[in-house]
Each structure stands twice: as structure tokens, then as C-alpha cells.
Amino acid sequence: MKRKYLIILLVIILISCKKEKGCTDPTAINYNSQAEENNGSCKYNLEINFTHTVNNSPLELNQMIYTNAAGEDYSVQTLKYLISNITLKGPSINDSIIYNVHFVNIIDSSTFIINIPNLPNKTYTGISFTMGLDSLNNQTELFINESFFPSFAWPDFLGGGYHYMQLEGDFITPFQGYATHTGPTNGNNYSFLVETNFEENILENNRIIINMEINNWYAPNIINFTINGIMDDELTQNQLRNNGNNVFSISLE
Amino acid sequence: MIMTKNTCLLLIMITLFGCRKEDDYECNPTPFNPTPYTIATPPGFPDMIIPEDNPMTVEGIMLGEKLFNDNILSGDETVSCASCHIKTAGFSDTNQFSIGINGLAGDRNASTIINAGWNNQFNWDGSARNLEEQAFEPIRNPIEMNNTWENVEMKLNTHAEYPTLFKNAFNIDYIDSIHIVKAIAQFERTLISVNSRYDQYLRGEIQLTPSELNGFAIFNSEKGDCFHCHGTQMFTDNLFHNNGLDTEPFNDWGLGNITNNPLDNAKFKSPTLRNIEFSKPYMHDGRFNSLEEVVEHYNSGGNFSSTVDPLMKKLGVGLQLTNEEKQDLIAFLKTLSDPDFLDK
Numbered sequence: 009m010k011r012k013y014l015i016i017l018l019v020i021i022l023i024s025c026k027k028e029k030g031c032t033d034p035t036a037i038n039y040n041s042q043a044e045e046n047n048g049s050c051k052y053n054l055e056i057n058f059t060h061t062v063n064n065s066p067l068e069l070n071q072m073i074y075t076n077a078a079g080e081d082y083s084v085q086t087l088k089y090l091i092s093n094i095t096l097k098g099p100s101i102n103d104s105i106i107y108n109v110h111f112v113n114i115i116d117s118s119t120f121i122i123n124i125p126n127l128p129n130k131t132y133t134g135i136s137f138t139m140g141l142d143s144l145n146n147q148t149e150l151f152i153n154e155s156f157f158p159s160f161a162w163p164d165f166l167g168g169g170y171h172y173m174q175l176e177g178d179f180i181t182p183f184q185g186y187a188t189h190t191g192p193t194n195g196n197n198y199s200f201l202v203e204t205n206f207e208e209n210i211l212e213n214n215r216i217i218i219n220m221e222i223n224n225w226y227a228p229n230i231i232n233f234t235i236n237g238i239m240d241d242e243l244t245q246n247q248l249r250n251n252g253n254n255v256f257s258i259s260l261e
Numbered sequence: 262m263i264m265t266k267n268t269c270l271l272l273i274m275i276t277l278f279g280c281r282k283e284d285d286y287e288c289n290p291t292p293f294n295p296t297p298y299t300i301a302t303p304p305g306f307p308d309m310i311i312p313e314d315n316p317m318t319v320e321g322i323m324l325g326e327k328l329f330n331d332n333i334l335s336g337d338e339t340v341s342c343a344s345c346h347i348k349t350a351g352f353s354d355t356n357q358f359s360i361g362i363n364g365l366a367g368d369r370n371a372s373t374i375i376n377a378g379w380n381n382q383f384n385w386d387g388s389a390r391n392l393e394e395q396a397f398e399p400i401r402n403p404i405e406m407n408n409t410w411e412n413v414e415m416k417l418n419t420h421a422e423y424p425t426l427f428k429n430a431f432n433i434d435y436i437d438s439i440h441i442v443k444a445i446a447q448f449e450r451t452l453i454s455v456n457s458r459y460d461q462y463l464r465g466e467i468q469l470t471p472s473e474l475n476g477f478a479i480f481n482s483e484k485g486d487c488f489h490c491h492g493t494q495m496f497t498d499n500l501f502h503n504n505g506l507d508t509e510p511f512n513d514w515g516l517g518n519i520t521n522n523p524l525d526n527a528k529f530k531s532p533t534l535r536n537i538e539f540s541k542p543y544m545h546d547g548r549f550n551s552l553e554e555v556v557e558h559y560n561s562g563g564n565f566s567s568t569v570d571p572l573m574k575k576l577g578v579g580l581q582l583t584n585e586e587k588q589d590l591i592a593f594l595k596t597l598s599d600p601d602f603l604d605k
């Protein structure tokens with residue numbers, strides 16, 4: 009009998025001495041302070057911030073203090089745009105879209121932040137997104153209940169779907185407006201991919217910063233504000249798309 | 262029959278327990294069970310904005326329609342909501358400035374409430390955020406209905422019909438302002454116009470004339486550029502713009518009065534263009550009496566000011582439409598008329 013009790017006691021001791029497994033990374037959202045062994049369950053939140061600059065300085069709205077490459081002074085009153093297919097990349101993961109469509113409105117700071125919750129513990133070394141909506145996504149009926157409907161709708165007559173961007177203000181005088189509206193002119197796809205790779209794991213940082221340098225929309229292909237009404241202008245839409253390659257920069261913080 | 266003390270106590274207990282809250286159904290011979298009313302979302306429209314605390318019911322809508330048309334809401338019982346939101350005028354007002362009680366005139370033309378259930382800001386200046394909130398204001402406005410909510414509540418609570426109607430719609434025993442505006446808002450959400458010739462054309466039921474089709478194209482082109490403020494099947498962007506009506510100083514600050522932001526001065530809500538043929542006069546101050554005058558305003562370029570919208574891209578120059586193009590544009594605008602809606 010004594011031997012039997014001894015064995016049971018031993019088993020109990022062994023079980024109670026088994027190391028608790030869980031997430032041992034204090035920076036993870038599911039950090040388990042009791043865990044002694046990391047079981048790979050750590051999850052992370054990722055924040056993406058949108059910032060806007062002109063000549064590397066933070067954008068100031070409604071000030072006629074900027075000059076485009078054509079030499080025209082201008083202000084910015086309105087800046088709204090769509091970012092879609094935000095995707096994380098890494099050496100051991102399949103590209104995964106972490107956010108489908110995001111609408112940024114310069115007068116609503118709540119649209120400057122996206123929170124991506126519960127990212128699994130993997131090595132993410134790249135991020136990409138589409139400026140605007142690609143042909144697959146640019147269907148009017150897909151976003152009819154979003155906050156950017158109806159003001160962002162792009163008429164069927166001009167190709168249908170949605171604007172990619174509405175950048176508006178005055179130029180030369182406070183009484184003269186410009187409207188840089190990009191979108192699927194005549195059904196063409198002028199959205200474009202923005203992609204950046206890093207040497208470090210994105211999760212080792214607090215946030216991703218996506219900055220739009222507004223003046224770069226107007227160069228190196230010179231866009232003149234006196235050319236107005238560009239939603240049916242394939243040449244200008246194409247130039248804006250090409251200029252767009254220098255508009256966005258992505259950094260970690 | 263003479264009951265013993267114990268029998269009497271027992272009966273009292275049974276009665277008391279029998280009327281516990283959870284058994285209310287058995288004690289109430291007419292349980293509150295209003296008839297739900299579902300709004301089918303028309304093609305090209307988003308889901309209607311319906312507050313969770315004011316679901317649509319048949320009883321609520323019928324009550325709202327009665328209130329909307331009843332002079333009892335005004336101080337001297339001479340005007341109703343329908344006095345300024347006239348059905349045959351696209352639920353707008355044929356007077357340049359809407360006339361309240363005692364013949365007092367305001368300084369704006371009454372906004373249309375067609376398809377208002379899809380709006381998220383109300384009145385020309387955006388002073389209300391939903392239909393319920395919107396309905397609060399005219400009743401106590403001295404140049405509209407010039408009443409007090411206390412007086413309205415008193416009259417409705419002592420009315421021969423309203424207490425029963427409110428009981429049926431909301432299961433309330435005392436009529437208050439909150440339920441009055443809820444009923445009116447429910448009715449207003451049913452004012453849906455989506456059967457114009459334009460809609461019939463989109464559904465493939467009819468063909469538009471060459472003139473109307475050309476107007477449709479101008480409307481949606483950069484040349485006409487009507488679509489930015491009046492786009493989609495809703496024919497509004499639900500936003501505010503200064504469309505170059507006036508130079509400074511402005512007589513009416515519009516949105517600027519609400520936001521206290523000078524950059525919003527002289528900005529007004531884009532109205533829907535549905536039934537625009539019948540909702541003259543036009544603009545927030547009813548300054549234009551015909552669609553011809555409206556189109557000519559845009560065609561001649563409008564006025565410069567510091568808050569004029571950048572979308573008025575051809576300010577001072579104008580759209581430069583030919584007479585034929587202007588006529589075509591107006592012909593298209595008239596395809597947005599929905600006689601069935603206006604006659605219902």
C-alpha cells in the first residue's frame with residue numbers, strides 16, 4: 009500500500025511541476041505572466057498611421073503657401089483617398105491582406121489610424137497597398153454602404169466605381185479652384201501598388217507610418233492646375249499614376 | 262358569499278402574484294404588438310439610416326402622417342409641416358421664403374424631404390443630424406410654428422384620437438415630444454421617390470429621348486460637372502458647398518452658422534434633384550424661379566468668394582454650354598420627376 013501511495017504522490021508532483029506554456033513576450037497582447045515556456049501563441053496588434061506632408065513639412069490646410077512644379081501657388085482644402093489591399097509580406101508567410109479598403113479624410117483624424125488586431129507571431133518584413141481601388145474592387149455596388157458613398161462615386165459615364173482621391177483647393181488666388189480627382193477614367197485602371205521591404209520584423213516596432221508627400225503628385229510629369237476637369241482625361245490620369253510612384257513613403261516607428 | 266379571513270387573504274395573494282410583471286401578458290388583454298414596416302432598399306441606394314430606438318411600424322408611420330398634416334402642432338393651429346413641405350411641390354415650398362404662423366416669412370426656402378431617410382445631415386445648414394432631431398425645431402421656431410412642446414403635449418394628450426394612436430404605435434400612456442418627433446420621422450422615411458422616367462430607363466422599361474440622353478451625358482461629364490454634388494441615384498452627395506451664388510459679405514452664412522468656422526460660410530447642403538421640376542423656387546433662398554435660371558447660373562460662372570467650392574472650376578467663365586445643351590440638360594432633369602410619388 010505504501011508503495012502505491014508513493015507512486016500517486018509522485019505523479020501528482022510531476023503534473024504540478026509541469027511548466028506552464030503560453031505567450032511569454034510582454035509586448036504581445038496575450039502575454040501570460042505565468043507562462044514559463046513560449047508555445048508560439050503570441051498575438052500582436054499593429055497600428056498603421058497616415059500622415060501628409062508638403063515639401064516634408066506637415067500639411068497645413070487652407071493656406072496658400074505651397075507651390076507645385078508648374079510654379080503655381082496653391083492651398084489644400086480637401087484631401088480624401090482610398091487605400092486598399094493592405095498586405096503584409098514575409099519570408100515564411102503567404103502574402104495576406106490584413107485590410108481591404110480604408111478611407112482617409114483629412115478633416116477626420118480618426119481616419120488617420122488603422123488598428124490591425126491579433127496578428128500571429130511571424131516575421132513580417134514587407135508591406136504593400138494599392139492606392140485607390142483595383143479593377144476587381146472598383147465596383148459601385150461593393151461599397152454603397154461605406155462612409156465615402158455617395159460623394160466618392162465615379163459616374164458610370166466616366167467608367168463607374170469610385171474616385172481614388174479627391175485633392176482640392178485654390179491656386180494662384182483664393183477664388184480659383186483646382187480639383188485633382190483620380191479614378192478609373194473610361195474604365196481604365198489607374199490604381200497603383202506601393203510596396204516597401206524592411207530588414208527587420210515589422211512587429212518589433214510600434215507602428216507603420218504611411219506618408220503622402222502631396223507636392224509629388226504634380227511632378228516629374230508636370231500637372232498644371234489650369235488643366236481642370238481631369239476625370240475624363242486619360243493622359244493626366246496616367247501622369248498622376250506615374251507621379252504617384254514618388255508620393256508615398258513607408259517607415260517604421 | 263361571506264369569505265373567511267383566510268380565504269380573502271388567499272384571494273388577494275393570488276391576485277397580487279397573478280399580476281406580477283412577468284405575467285403581464287395574461288393581465289393585459291391587448292399586448293403591444295405593432296406591425297413592423299420594412300423598407301426595400303432601391304437599386305443604387307445604401308441601406309436607409311433608421312435609428313435603433315425608432316423602428317418603423319405601420320402604426321408609427323400612420324400616426325406620423327397624421328401629425329405631419331395636422332395644424333394642431335402650431336401655436337395658433339393654422340399651419341402644419343405640410344404647409345411648407347407641399348407634396349405636389351416635391352415636399353418643398355412654392356413660396357420663396359416659407360411662411361409660418363401669423364404670416365411671418367423666414368429667410369430660406371423649405372428643404373425638400375424626398376428620400377430624406379438616406380440623409381445624414383438636415384436643413385440647408387446641417388443644423389440637425391437625423392430626422393427626429395430635425396422635427397424638434399420648427400415647432401418652437403417663432404417664425405415657423407411658434408409653439409411650445411409643453412403646449413403640443415397638452416393638446417395631444419387631451420385629444421380624442423391621439424392618445425390611442427400613440428398607445429398603438431409606441432405603447433405609451435403619456436404623449437411626449439420624443440414620441441411625436443419619432444412618429445413624424447417614421448412617416449418621412451417613407452417618402453421615397455424612385456419611379457421617375459429616369460428610373461424606368463435604368464430598369465430598361467422605357468427609352469429616353471435623344472435630348473434627355475444628351476442631357477444625361479452632360480450631367481455626368483466634366484463639362485457639365487453636375488454629378489459631383491448631385492451624383493448617384495440619390496442625386497445628392499449629402500455634403501455642403503458654396504456654389505458661387507454670392508460675393509462677400511454673405512447675407513446667410515449657412516453651414517458656417519452651425520460650425521462657427523468662417524471657412525464654412527455660405528455653404529449649403531446639396532439637395533436631391535429628384536422631382537426638381539416641381540420643387541421651384543430653387544436654392545436655399547429660392548432666388549431662382551426656373552430650371553433655366555439655375556442652369557444659367559452655372560453656365561455663366563457664378564460669383565467669386567473666399568469659400569466658393571473648388572468644384573466650381575469654371576468660376577467667372579462658366580460651363581459655356583450651347584442653348585441646345587442647356588435645353589438637353591433641363592430635359593434630363595425633368596426625367597427625375599416621379600408623378601406617382603407626388604400624387605400619392
